[in-house]
Amino acid sequence: MFNNLSEKLDKALHTLKGHGKITEVNVAETLKEVRRALLDADVNFKIAKNFTKTVKEKALGQDVLTTLNPGQLMVKLVKDELTELMGGDTVGINLAGSPxxxxxxxxxxxxxxxxxxxxxxxxxxxxxxxxxxxxxxxxxxxxxxxxxxxxxxxxxxxxxxxxxxxxxxxxxxxxxxxxxxxxxxxxxxxxxxxxxxxxxxxxxxxxxxxxxxxxxxxxxxxxxxxxxxxxxxxxxxxxxxxxxxxxxxxxxxxxxxxxxxxxxxxxxxxxxxxxxxxxxxxxxxxxxxxxxxLGMGDVVSLVERAQEQYDEEEARKLQKKIAKNQFGFDDFLNQINQIKKMGSMKDLVGMIPGAGKALKDVDIDDDAFKGIEAIIHSMTPEERSTPSVINASRKKRIAKGSGTSVQEINQLMKQFDQMSKMMKMMQGGGGRKMMQMMKGMR
CATH class of the missing domain: 3.40.50.300 (P-loop containing nucleotide triphosphate hydrolases)
Structure with a gap:
């Protein structure tokens, strides 16, 4: 979403994000590049021109040249002006009337x-x-x-x-x-x-x-x-x-x-x-x-989507299983399905600050979990509920059934083991505290 614009704005603001000397000249040069980025994004010329003019006036008015972090202040001014340009406040739908x-x-x-x-x-x-x-x-x-x-x-x-x-x-x-x-x-x-x-x-x-x-x-x-x-x-x-x-x-x-x-x-x-x-x-x-x-992500929306899929009853059952070391691949599969319900993987990654830029050349497919799901579906009910029974011969059978390799089975088993340990560490109220913290961010 808006990848080209994000990349060009990042390049335009990069100079002012560094520690070099900030002058009125390079502020003007930076905003010229910002205007060019907006025009390349098919923004109306007059709107793009007024946008950069307003940002420049605010920047010089706030004495951006003498602040400790002029680059950060400039990014904030651009962000605030973009917000205003797109409407400022969130406007909900009017549900008055009967019907x-x-x-x-x-x-x-x-x-x-x-x-x-x-x-x-x-x-x-x-x-x-x-x-x-x-x-x-x-x-x-x-x-x-x-x-x-x-x-x-x-x-x-x-x-x-x-x-x-x-x-x-x-x-x-x-x-x-x-x-x-x-x-x-x-x-x-x-x-x-x-x-x-x-x-x-x-x-x-x-x-x-x-x-x-x-x-x-x-x-x-x-x-x-x-x-x-x-x-x-x-x-x-x-x-x-x-x-x-x-x-x-x-x-x-x-x-x-x-x-x-x-x-x-x-x-x-x-x-x-x-x-x-x-x-x-x-x-x-x-x-x-x-x-x-501006590549800052959207953590609030990410948390809201997670909250929409959060089922307290299921979470309690899961906590009991983790406490008893009964967390299995069926539970792992359920967690994957919860993530998939949150939306497209590309969209979710874009909500994580910095992730969009770091993974800009990586093709994030919505079928990212397809291989993992194929492996788990090729396991017997016993193997899914008790992963410890999966030995070398079982791995060969699972690999053949899922169209994968034994190396991929080993990698998944390792990831699963790490996830199980992490979830075990979160016991004793840790997981609940995390969800309460997430709720507080809404």
Whole structure:
């Protein structure tokens, strides 16, 4: 995420991070490189120019040249200004109304239908809402089917009317259906076009007037950069939407849309899409995103994701097993599955301060645990529960069954042994203290 921009900003600020003499000249030179990095990220020229101008004024105003750590202060100023540029404060979704009506808008191909499902899943699981998805794309033949597949996947009802070509009528009927069936959130997936046109704008404007949504969200593909910003402006002029959804942010190496869009439309980015799975949705936190862009990681989000997967009952069972030296490969496999539920490995690594930079040339695959899982699945129940019984002949059989080598089996056994010892050391309240500390960081 934003790898190119992060790398270029790091290079631009590198000089001031050192111990060399800091002058007004090299501050100006550094900010010139920062501006170039922003332009390469497809940030609007005017925004990039104003950004560096503001940072320079603040830097000289705070007497950055005479501070003990001028480089660190400059990084902080750039971080603060990036945060402000992307919206400053985190803005949540408005869930007022009975039911809450959320209108989704955007071009075809922006990921609007998929994100409608992600949002429905988020509201259902995180906010315990009863959600109804509504298919109002009456032009694209596969649109309703796609929404139904998504709805089935997440266990959310989809309302659609076969043969009805009036999206205003469909949306009004859907709200009546929601009220009659105890649904407290209605998400309306509207039609998209390949480009902004008058017919499309008139249609979505009519739906907007008819249903009076609590939230009108504009969904845009972040990888389209400055085009995304221009499209957002065109939609906002007609709809005056409440917030922006940036999809495909996991594939965006530049970051131009995320940085520019708030300045242009003066509307907050509310959510981001970070992958293909239905739970690959995050609330957008400008400050945390600025940290990630500058290679500082995002420990708070990492802890929050860990907390979401933390099951206190399972943790108690695990502690008892560790105390009795009964921690086995089935338990190890469960821990791997908990990590996998937290999101893509690349995304998780990017949240660890410094890790993104250190591993920038390493291809971190979501199948990173595939070999380990194959080895464990090739073990017998006895071998998984009592690893000590795994001798040389058993290792050969396991290696053959998993398509790996005996050396790989030995390496896993060594890692498993180290992990078991570490977990044993954490007994006596250590693990609980760690989780309490993590909770305190939220």
């Amino acid at each position: 809450t009506v959320i209108l989704m808008s955007g071009l075809q191909g922006s990921g609007k239908t998929t994100f409608s499902g992600k949002l429905a899943n988020y509201l259902k699981t995180k906010k315990t809402k009863q959600v109804l998805l509504v298919g109002c794309d009456v032009y694209r033949p596969a649109a309703i089917n796609q929404l139904r597949v998504v709805g089935e996947q997440i266990g959310v009802e989809v309302y659609a009317e076969e043969g009805n070509q009036n999206p205003v009528e469909i949306s009004q009927n859907a709200i009546k259906h929601a009220k009659a069936n105890g649904k407290n959130v209605v998400i309306i997936d509207t039609a998209g076009r390949l480009a902004v046109d008058e017919e499309m704008m008139t249609e979505i404007s009519n739906i907007h007037k008819a249903v009076k949504p609590q939230e009108t969200l504009f969904v845009v593909d972040s990888m389209t950069g400055q085009d995304a910003v221009n499209t957002a402006k065109a939609f906002n002029d007609v709809l005056n939407f409440d917030g922006v959804i940036l999809t495909k942010l996991d594939g965006d190496t530049r970051g131009g849309a995320a940085i520019s869009i708030k300045s242009v439309v003066n509307k907050p980015i509310k959510f981001i899409g970070t992958g293909e799975k239905m739970d690959a949705i995050d609330v957008f936190h400008p400050s945390r995103m600025a940290d990630r862009i």
